[in-house]
Amino acid sequence: MESLVLKQVNKTFGHGLxxxxxxxxxxxxxxxGELTLILGPSGSGKSxxxxxxxxxxxxxxxxVLINDQDISRLTGKEAxxxxxxxxxxxxxxxxxxxxxxxxxxFSLVDKVKKTQNLTPAVMDDYLKRLGIxxxxxxxPGELSGGQTQRVAIARALYTDPDFILADEPTA
Numbered sequence: 001m002e003s004l005v006l007k008q009v010n011k012t013f014g015h016g017l018x019x020x021x022x023x024x025x026x027x028x029x030x031x032x033g034e035l036t037l038i039l040g041p042s043g044s045g046k047s048x049x050x051x052x053x054x055x056x057x058x059x060x061x062x063x064v065l066i067n068d069q070d071i072s073r074l075t076g077k078e079a080x081x082x083x084x085x086x087x088x089x090x091x092x093x094x095x096x097x098x099x100x101x102x103x104x105x106f107s108l109v110d111k112v113k114k115t116q117n118l119t120p121a122v123m124d125d126y127l128k129r130l131g132i133x134x135x136x137x138x139x140p141g142e143l144s145g146g147q148t149q150r151v152a153i154a155r156a157l158y159t160d161p162d163f164i165l166a167d168e169p170t171a
Contacts, residue, residue: 002067002163003066003067004029004163005029005063005065006049006059006062006063006064007027007062007063007065008026009026009028010061011023011048022048023045023048023049023052023059026049032163047092050166050167055071066087066163069082084113084159085113085116086161086162087161087164088156088158088159090149090152090156090165090166090167094148094151096140096152096155098139098141099139101136101138102132102136102143106123106154109155109158113159116160117158118160123154123158126154127154130151130154132150132154135147149169152169153166
């Protein structure tokens, strides 16, 4: 079974008097098909935890296992490939490419990841369910906040990842 596992993960930023411990001895497990919420006050390390789970940041120490592979030991390029194949992100800023239409956002993914993306029929179903089918020719700057959010969710689903990591997706 696919799983995300953190073992004794620590993350420290800065040095000396400016050092901040964002995560301390975190153990965490999430399995495919589960909905897991991470709750905490602002500044408690939720975003740091998600970016470490997804391989965008490395822990200061500890292990990050996705499907039994320790991604904290992968090179930058290997981590990028692994992330593309296994992790979908919905970040607070949505990270849509501003000069690409909604349709082109998905075409860009096709150029980078040529296999195992959702079939057109499944993607059409997601677009309908998210209420964004009519937005395919629009640019991100022409979308409302809610529309942009739903496009970012569709883009995260498009690669058919094992896991979706969402950082305040309803913010």
